[in-house]
Amino acid sequence: MKILLLGKNGQVGWELQRSLAPLGELVALDFDSPGPLTADFSAPESLAATVRAVAPQIIVNAAAHTAVDKAESEPDFARALNAASPAVLAREAKTLGAWLMHYSTDYVFDGSGSTPWVEDSATGPLSVYGQTKLEGEQAIRASGCRHLIFRTSWVYAARGGNFAKTMLKLAQERERLTVIDDQIGSPTGADLLADLTAHALRHARQRPEVAGTYHAVAQGETSWHGYAKHVVEFARAKGLPIKVAADAIASVPTSTFPTPAKRPHNSRMNTSKLRGTFDFSLPAWQAGVDRMLTEVLG
Numbered sequence: 449m450k451i452l453l454l455g456k457n458g459q460v461g462w463e464l465q466r467s468l469a470p471l472g473e474l475v476a477l478d479f480d481s482p483g484p485l486t487a488d489f490s491a492p493e494s495l496a497a498t499v500r501a502v503a504p505q506i507i508v509n510a511a512a513h514t515a516v517d518k519a520e521s522e523p524d525f526a527r528a529l530n531a532a533s534p535a536v537l538a539r540e541a542k543t544l545g546a547w548l549m550h551y552s553t554d555y556v557f558d559g560s561g562s563t564p565w566v567e568d569s570a571t572g573p574l575s576v577y578g579q580t581k582l583e584g585e586q587a588i589r590a591s592g593c594r595h596l597i598f599r600t601s602w603v604y605a606a607r608g609g610n611f612a613k614t615m616l617k618l619a620q621e622r623e624r625l626t627v628i629d630d631q632i633g634s635p636t637g638a639d640l641l642a643d644l645t646a647h648a649l650r651h652a653r654q655r656p657e658v659a660g661t662y663h664a665v666a667q668g669e670t671s672w673h674g675y676a677k678h679v680v681e682f683a684r685a686k687g688l689p690i691k692v693a694a695d696a697i698a699s700v701p702t703s704t705f706p707t708p709a710k711r712p713h714n715s716r717m718n719t720s721k722l723r724g725t726f727d728f729s730l731p732a733w734q735a736g737v738d739r740m741l742t743e744v745l746g
Contacts, residue, residue: 449471449472449473449505449506449653450472450473450475450502450503450504450505450506451468451471451472451473451474451475451504451505451506451507451508452475452477452498452499452502452504452506452507452508453465453468453474453475453476453477453508453510454477454478454487454489454495454507454508454509454510454511454537455478455487455489455509455510455511455512456476456477456478456481456510457478457480458478458510458511458512458514459603459604459605459607459608459638460510460551460603460605460638460641460642461476461478461510461511462605462607462638463605463638463639463641463642463643464476464508464510464642464645464646466642467639467642467643467645467646468508468642468645468646468649470646471506471646471649471650472505472506475502475504477498478511479511484501485498485501485502486498487511489511489528489529489533490525490528490529491528492528492532492533492535492536493536495533495536495537495540496536496539496540499537499540499541499544500540503544504544504546505544505546505547506546506547506548506549506649506653507537507540507541507546507547507548507549508549508645508649509533509534509537509548509549509550509551510551511529511533512529512530512551512581513525513526513529513530513577513580514577515577516555516575516577516707516709516711517707517708517709519575519576519577519580519709520575520576520577520708520709521708523576523580526576526577526580527580527583529580530577530580530581530583530584531580531581531583531584531587532587533584534548534550534584534585534587534588535584535587535588535591537550537588538587538588538590538591538593538595539591539593541591541593541594541595542591542592542593545594546593546594547593547594547595547596547649547652547653547659548588548593548594548595548596549595549596549598549645549648549649550584550585550588550595550596550597550598551597551598551599551600551641552581552582552584552585552597552598552599552600552661553577553578553581553599553600553601554599554600554601554633554712554715554717555573555574555575555577555578555581555712556571556573556578556581556582556585556599557569557570557571557572557573557578557712557714558571558572558573558574558712559574559631559711559712559713559714559715560572560713560714561714562632562714562716563714563716564716564717564718565663565714565716565717565718566663566718566720566721567599567660567661567662567663567721574709574710574711574712575709575710576709577709578712585597585661589661594652594656594659595659595660596645596648596649596652596658596659596660596661596662597660597661597662598641598644598645598648598662598663598664598722599661599662599663599664599717600636600641600663600664600665600717601633601634601636601665601715601717602633602634602635602636602665602675602715603636603637603638603641604635604636604637604638604737604740605637605638605639605740606740606743606744610740611635611672611675611676612635612675612679612737612740612741612744613744615627615675615676615679615680616679616680616683616688616741616744618692619679619680619683619688619690619691619692620688620689620690620691621691622691622692623691623692623693623696624692624696624697624698625676625680625692625696625697625698626697626698626699626700626704627671627672627673627675627676627697627698627699627700628671628672628673628699628700628701628702628704628705629671629672629673629674629699629700629701630671630701630702630713631671631672631702631711631712631713631715632669632670632671632713632714632715632716633665633669633670633715633716633717634665634666634667634668634669634670634715634716634717634733635666635670635675635733635736635737636664636665636666636733636736637666637736637737637739637740639736640666640730640731640736641664644664644722644726644728647726647728648662648726651726658725658726662719662721662722662725663717663718663719663721663722664717664719664722665717665719665730665733666730666731666732666733666735666736667719667730667731667732667733668732668733668734669716669733670733671699673697673699675737676697677694677697678734678737679737679741680692680694680697681694682737682738682741683741683745686741686745688745
């Protein structure tokens, strides 16, 4: 079996290179990959030639425009990456009879209320990023290709920058921190998403009827403030020279830190469908964060 992975150098794409390798021959590309095959999502139609050249049984799309605030000032570029490119991949997957694995986001919802979103909850994106990701989902479904779409949130990895690393740095430099407490979600590791992907694709190849959209996040919920406190206390327990006291991490509303793109307050996601369909047991968000921090701190 041949698998085409696009966006191999992103947080999720990097982990997918590990998790997908046992499933078959893996062709992993990014926009700057050398050689004749390209994965340039800024030129969506160029992806068609790559898919046809590889002729995979599975296409895994881990590429996206994820700079949420920047997307507000470059909507056409965000739409090319998040909507037009997935549409091309879906069309080519349909032609080949291949599976398409794609990742979406809680930003397709409006963030209202406090009930965890289910897969058929009404969408209502608040930003260009959320709107273009929703358009990508819709194009994939409309294509009629066999697909899995995993909506996720608050993704982090040991590789590259992330919220936890920022908090670690600030906690060693400052005696007081202020962190948002009215956005609620579940920090989800790129490694967990990659493992869920590999297991789901193996399952889907045997049971095509499982095609569809699923919510895929770690178990439990927290605010960015709760996330920050967990990170700082973990680091303190490991002997890192933390300046900020435990009671000096202040909680503030989203309005304290205005951003070009509006953030959803409620990023809770119901994973019952994912767990029931694939017989998954999802770890608590703290477990994944602790493992990532252990790796980062050495």
